[in-house]
Amino acid sequence: MAEELALALCLTKSKAHALVGRAEGLADRFPQVLRLVEEGHVPLASAVAVNDAAAWLDAGKAVVVDRVMAGRLMGKNPTQARRSTNAAVARADPEGFEERARRQCEARRFRLRHGVAGVAGLSLDNAPVDRATAAYVCVDRLARRLKTGDETRTLDQLRADVAMDMLVGKQFGGEVKAHVYLYLDALTYAGLRDRPAELAGHGVIPASLARDIAAGPKTVFQRIITDPGTGQVVELGRRRYRPKAGLAELVRVRDRECRHPGCTRPAQFADLDHCDSRGRGWKKGCRTGPSTLVGLCRADHRLRDVPGWEHKVTPDGTLAITTPAKQTYRSRPEPLGR
Ligand SMILES: [Zn+2]
Structure with missing residues (x-):
């Protein structure tokens, strides 16, 4: 079958084998997800993301993930589908x-790849996520410090230069402080159960790693404890969450990630962007409050000023974005620990 497919679609044999493997995986192990594709409710790529992220589960557990993801998949793009599946898995x-996290970490390595025209790439693969994130934050902060008025290098170039200087042993002074949010529920934090935790920008991580990170003395991570029942934030670091925290x-x-769908x-x-149910921003009189503020990355924030784009936040906190083609997309922060 794979060979026929390779010919029909002009694919290499290995690509065709992978395609057949995924199709079989979806049909045999994730029939409810596949039905959503057949009925036109979700794109095939999102269903494939489910299959790939859950490929290592045994049949009994795949049934559970199939049911959970069939209820969650609507409106998710492949990246969101993969992350949501990781959480379900x-x-x-x-x-x-x-076990999988441990085995992947054992396969960590540092590689040099030669490019063309006098460049090469370095990559550090399968590093523990806490250390890799800490290293990235460290490089990023130092690069941003160098980005003064007359600096002509881009931030990408500065990060590359800073990282290279560090790797060849050049010294940079100053203490680097940054916060990366780590979400874990109170019972898991106390070691009473092992619910996977969530690292902002990364997705789920094993409970044991989350506890190690949260307890680490020099951590760049801010631990955020959630109520095991509701998934709502109950504590931010050592302080009460309200009203002291800004x-x-x-x-x-609350948002954890940019709210652009x-x-x-x-x-x-x-x-942080002001937006209310009438689509007003701060200049047009939108009030400041948790229900009228949404987190948007710089690139997506800029869309607010582009003609034809319309942003509205309904009283329940849903952000609705209408594109120039009059398509409306909605986003709400995902509940924690689900
Ligand atoms: Zn964004």
């Missing part, structure tokens, strides 16, 4: 998830 098979932090913690940039680096 971690929930369905917590031990397997821990409104900006509250909104960023499909965007997964972490909210703690996002702009």
